[in-house]
Amino acid sequence: MSVIFRTVERPSDPRVENSPKKYYPQLVTLGQSVDLAFIAQKMQDRSSLSIGDIKSTMQNFVEKLKEQLLEGKTVNIAGLGVFILAAKSKGEEKADDVTAKSVESVRICFQANRELKISKAATRAGERLDLVSLDDYLKGKTSTDGSSGSEGGGSDSDGDQGENPLG
Helix, strand or coil, X not given: CCEEEEEEEEECCCCXXXXXXXXXXXXXXXXXXXXXXXXXXXXXXXXXXXXXXXXXXXXXXXXXXXXXXXXXXXXXXXXXXXXXXXXXECCCCCHHHCCHHHEEEEEEEEEECCCXXXXXXXXXXXXXXXXXXXXXHHCCCCCCCCCCCCECCCCCCXXXXXXXXXX
């Protein structure tokens, strides 16, 4: 399966007013996001567990992950990544002025482990990132022979070529 990108124009340095514009690739999401039921079904196809067992286990995992983060721990899941809590604040003029009220919000941050990271240079076909421009995808071009505007290794798209991925 290919990862689709479209070309967008942005300032080269958004912090500088009137900075020159450049064109960048922006990845496109195809279709709707998948949910827990979909992932559980895919997992059940490769295991002896029922869909209910898988969904229950994953829901329990999420609850316990949050619980451990709220206890001030980082959570490192081998093959997946590390979850940590991070605080956002406006900052104070003096160290003595920093209190719990200084924290405006808290978010969960995730850093993928090496096994989960996606690379254009991957050697295994199933892990290789195959990029195809949105225009070429809509025209049905998904090969990576140079005419498609894609980079990396090649694989044909399994998706419906006539379906508009943006709507």
